[in-house]
Amino acid sequence: MPGEEGPGRDLRNFVLPEIGKLLETGDPWEPYQLLDPFGRPVEPVRVYFKDLLAGPYSPLTPRSYGMDFLRWWRFLWAFEIEWDRATRVDARDFTLWMKLADKPLRVHWRHRGKDPSEIPAPSRTGRPAPGTPNPVTGKPTIGAKYAPTTWAHCETALRTFYDWHLDNNSGSLLVNPFPLDCSRHRGRRRPSAQGKQGRPGERANAHHNPMDEFQTDQKGRYRPKVPKRIPRRIPEDKYTEVFASLRSHRDRALLAFWVSNGARAKELLSPKQGDAKVGQQTIGVIRKGTEDYQELPANLDAFVWLRLYQEEAWKKGVPQGRHQPLWWTLRRPWRPLEYDAARMMFKRAQGLLGSNWTLHDLRHTATFLMLDDPDMPPVYVQHILGHKHLSTLDIYNRPSKDDVIAAGLAFHARQEQKRQNPAPVVPSPAYNSDSLNILFGRQPS
Structure with a gap:
């Protein structure tokens, strides 16, 4: 409910309601609209989309951001929270729900409006469990929970959205519920009475090498660590x-x-x-x-x-x-x-x-x-x-998992071949006695 603190909000059994929608209008001046449960456009999102269209962004950017906004607004509507009254506790609970809860299951259009007991359960025969590697490609299947990339994209979109409205003094917004994590700012330190270089009071990037680029490592407090993806190629025989x-x-x-x-x-x-x-x-x-x-x-x-x-x-x-x-x-x-x-x-x-x-x-x-x-x-x-x-x-x-395994198996095969076929032992040649006598000035015996 509005103003409810995090410890009193139980999200274990929370189900995101399927209310509102992101509408594709077909109008190039306003290609996407976020609609509330009554079919009315959400005004702060509509204004922000117009600013995105005027900027150097792809026409599909409003759709990408709109899916994140729809997820956040459904969370706000479920707890009756106004968008400009959301606090960092609300953002924390929303992020925690995205991290731990399962993704909502999409109901097929043929089964909408029916009783849940009448909907046949999908057959999982022969299908790997969600998130497990595919036996042919090694790529993980789609998991039951939100991927870190989805979570990170949602955090970035919402933080940027609230920053834009803070700059434009929209509504009664006072703080960004999705803040930056100040502890991650490299080279930044809190101001103090000491202002000498090399001490806590120095300016940011005081020892920056002008030949290097500045590090832009500002990250949101609730932004996850996104694993680096290794591109995969399709083997020739499988292709x-x-x-x-x-x-x-x-x-x-x-x-x-x-x-x-x-x-x-x-x-x-x-x-x-x-x-x-x-x-x-x-x-x-x-x-x-x-x-x-x-x-x-x-x-x-x-x-x-x-x-x-x-x-x-x-x-x-x-x-x-x-x-x-x-x-x-x-x-x-x-x-x-x-x-x-x-x-x-x-x-x-x-x-x-x-x-x-x-x-x-x-x-x-x-x-x-x-x-x-x-x-x-x-x-x-x-x-x-x-x-x-x-x-x-x-x-x-970067080597893929298959490349690493293949290289490791080839190494062990070479070692096994060396053990089975050891190289012949070549005796070391003896020293020539005449050469040693000349070297040390001795008389030959």
């Missing part, structure tokens, strides 16, 4: 099995492009039919974030499968033209292919293998293939992938 399980030329062309040019999954769905230039062996995509147009090289097999798909699609009546989308659905009514449909296509293709690779793993696979070529400069790989900094490729220098 061949997945490719063989595809059902259409369109899907084969998509996979061939993804694994050859390293484009992001949604970027490859952006080209028009005129952007696929067979003579130049390039395909033009719209880059994520910057929205820039860039031509990417691809292998010949991808264009062969693309041509087979186009011949088949045009005979069925798929719209044809240079300014028409390149990828379409396989059934009428014809619609441009979207990301969710492409993701489900790749998921179905892995059904026989029982693997859980994602479309982004195809991008990682393409990156590994390019970096393994000694004649391919990393700076070219950086531009093909669309990274801003060359240092982003450093993550591909």
Whole structure:
């Protein structure tokens, strides 16, 4: 309830209510709206979204932030707390709930409004438990709790949101319920009467080397430590099995492009039919974030499968033209292919293998293939992938778990071979007595 302190709020059995929603409007001036349980837009979020759209952010940023805001507002609505009256105790309880509680289960649209006893329990036969590694890929399956990345993104979005409203004096807001952790500020110390260098009262970064960049390590008090992800590549034999399980030329062309040019999954769905230039062996995509147009090289097999798909699609009546989308659905009514449909296509293709690779793993696979070529400069790989900094490729220098295990097993195999086939003992050569006599000036015997 409002003003209730943390020790009196029991969150063990708390269930986040499914009230309110994030609405996609289709209006470029206001693409997303956060609606309250009565269908009214939440005004502080609406104003903040307008500021995000005016800034140097992607048009999808309001959607990413909106999912975090919806989760936070549902928590506030459940305890009848106004957004500008939320305290750090409320933020602490919300963060603790995200850390320890299970994620809310989504009810299928066919079962909405039904009694829970009438909903059949989903079958888990043959499926690994949530969070356990996949037996084929080694990647953990989706867990029952919120991932640290989701928790960290939510904390950053809410802290930034409240900081913006504090700067604009919105409502009756006095403090940010999601504060920074001052104990983590490197080089900062509390002011005191001593003002000499090397003592607690010195200014921040007093001994900073001007040749180095400043450390921006300000973190939120409730922000978790996000583990560094190691990119995974799809083995060649497994990729061949997945490719063989595809059902259409369109899907084969998509996979061939993804694994050859390293484009992001949604970027490859952006080209028009005129952007696929067979003579130049390039395909033009719209880059994520910057929205820039860039031509990417691809292998010949991808264009062969693309041509087979186009011949088949045009005979069925798929719209044809240079300014028409390149990828379409396989059934009428014809619609441009979207990301969710492409993701489900790749998921179905892995059904026989029982693997859980994602479309982004195809991008990682393409990156590994390019970096393994000694004649391919990393700076070219950086531009093909669309990274801003060359240092982003450093993550591909970290060995994966499979690489470490393979290297360790190879070491033990070499040691075992040495024990079974020991090298022959070569006797050390004896000294020449005449040489020793000359060296020490002795008379020969």
